[in-house]
Amino acid sequence: MSEQARRRPPKPHRRPKKDPVRMLAFEVLRAVDERDAYANLVLPPLLRKAREKDGFEARDAALATELVYGTLRRQGTYDAIIAACVDRPLREVDPPVLDVLSLGAHQLLGTRIPPHAAVSATVELARVVLGDGRAKFVNAVLRKIARQDLDAWVAEVAPPYEKDAEDHLAVVHSHPRWVVSALWDSLGGGRTGIEALLAADNERPEVTLVARPGRSTVAELAEAAETEPGRWSPYALRLTDGGEPGALEAVRDGRAGVQDEGSQLVAIALANAPLEGPDTRWLDGCAGPGGKAALLGALAAERGAALLASEKQPHRARLVERALAGNPGPYQVITADGTRPPWREGSFDRVLVDVPCSGLGALRRRPEARWRRRPEDLDGFGPLQRGLLTEALKAVRVGGVVGYATCSPHLAETRVVVDDVLKRLGGAELVDARPLFPGVDHLGDGPDVQLWPHLHGTDAMYLALLRRTA
Numbered sequence: 001m002s003e004q005a006r007r008r009p010p011k012p013h014r015r016p017k018k019d020p021v022r023m024l025a026f027e028v029l030r031a032v033d034e035r036d037a038y039a040n041l042v043l044p045p046l047l048r049k050a051r052e053k054d055g056f057e058a059r060d061a062a063l064a065t066e067l068v069y070g071t072l073r074r075q076g077t078y079d080a081i082i083a084a085c086v087d088r089p090l091r092e093v094d095p096p097v098l099d100v101l102s103l104g105a106h107q108l109l110g111t112r113i114p115p116h117a118a119v120s121a122t123v124e125l126a127r128v129v130l131g132d133g134r135a136k137f138v139n140a141v142l143r144k145i146a147r148q149d150l151d152a153w154v155a156e157v158a159p160p161y162e163k164d165a166e167d168h169l170a171v172v173h174s175h176p177r178w179v180v181s182a183l184w185d186s187l188g189g190g191r192t193g194i195e196a197l198l199a200a201d202n203e204r205p206e207v208t209l210v211a212r213p214g215r216s217t218v219a220e221l222a223e224a225a226e227t228e229p230g231r232w233s234p235y236a237l238r239l240t241d242g243g244e245p246g247a248l249e250a251v252r253d254g255r256a257g258v259q260d261e262g263s264q265l266v267a268i269a270l271a272n273a274p275l276e277g278p279d280t281r282w283l284d285g286c287a288g289p290g291g292k293a294a295l296l297g298a299l300a301a302e303r304g305a306a307l308l309a310s311e312k313q314p315h316r317a318r319l320v321e322r323a324l325a326g327n328p329g330p331y332q333v334i335t336a337d338g339t340r341p342p343w344r345e346g347s348f349d350r351v352l353v354d355v356p357c358s359g360l361g362a363l364r365r366r367p368e369a370r371w372r373r374r375p376e377d378l379d380g381f382g383p384l385q386r387g388l389l390t391e392a393l394k395a396v397r398v399g400g401v402v403g404y405a406t407c408s409p410h411l412a413e414t415r416v417v418v419d420d421v422l423k424r425l426g427g428a429e430l431v432d433a434r435p436l437f438p439g440v441d442h443l444g445d446g447p448d449v450q451l452w453p454h455l456h457g458t459d460a461m462y463l464a465l466l467r468r469t470a
Helices: 003-007 020-035 039-053 058-073 075-083 095-110 115-129 132-145 150-157 165-173 177-187 191-201 218-224 261-272 291-302 314-324 377-395 415-425
Strands: 208-211 227-229 236-239 256-258 281-284 306-311 331-335 348-354 396-406 428-431 462-468
Touching: 020 039, 020 058, 020 095, 020 115, 039 058, 058 075, 058 095, 075 095, 075 132, 075 150, 075 165, 095 115, 095 132, 095 150, 115 132, 150 165, 165 177, 165 191, 177 191, 208 218, 208 261, 208 291, 218 227, 218 236, 256 291, 261 291, 261 348, 261 396, 261 462, 281 291, 291 306, 291 314, 291 348, 306 314, 314 331, 348 377, 377 396, 377 415, 415 428, 415 462
Parallel strands: 281 306, 281 348, 306 331, 348 396
Antiparallel strands: 208 236, 208 256, 227 236, 396 462, 428 462
């Protein structure tokens, strides 16, 4: 080293710059990882705070949202790629470091951000949240990832389809292998259908509004925002401008709401199922958080029927009360356990039980759920689902109908539950639900209905209609 080099003063330490967008995305990922939080609950309040504190603009919010949801959706694929670029098992990489690496991988492989900018911004984030030492590790790994695009990486890290079809699809489409297997069993068919379903799970879902009958109209919502009509429900509109639903007066007042079109169709089908005899007493036996209850309450009011909305969890019952507030017809919200109900047998004409489930039908909206659920979780849901359907059938009068609904297409949560309860309880029969979905195609052989994201643009809602016969 020359004398001049020895005398040259060292470069002053530069403090890392905080990027509010990436800091926010990292904060959401940590909440999901550390507290089992859901991004769709954590992100909105953080975005509101950022708009007030950091002056977030619409493009900042859009980038933060893309970084969070894109990283969560593609986590399985990114994990496989990161594993190929580090010299240790991923379980030995500290979770905060892995979150930063995943954010960087998504920017490199899943967005149009230039590679040099993606690496630089992620390393700067690492300096802020991890320190300079671990930031060097992040820099080295991201530079390896940046050497090729997503397709090239997938071809390298995914096993061949011919060797292990389920493992191949799990890596390519970023789903746990057991979820791929379960969805494939439920869907049936060959490779094309399951690949379309898994790809649809990784697409950002549109925001769908419901105009609650007698309280608001589709025309009113269309005048207040840039929208397109729903595909199937007469009460549905899709937001097309990426706007905030809460900015609409009808949504703030509870006259309209945010509700997936599949959820709307389930409520409408139950309301329109043919009945013998009176039609004045309706029950929503698992009403939280209140979307279906609000639509059912509005439909019941149009016919002069009364709705009882029951929810076991007190905090969810409060959400139901909020959703039903201002309903034009009679209704009551109670906190009760649907497996040990306070009402008498045969008290209702129509009953809906949208049972707790694995949520595998809503992976577009809650992508983190695919990594959080385990096959053994179904063992816990099964007895509860059977108990709720059994009590629902007891609650309805002879000639009345029960709608068994779940946001999961898993056979163990749908047809298996219905078949078991019918065999054990007796005195009920399945009703063909397909005619109650007018205009909707690809409904299968019936009598139950399974909706799919790739075929219907909805969550994978399931509905079986049962009539009490004795």
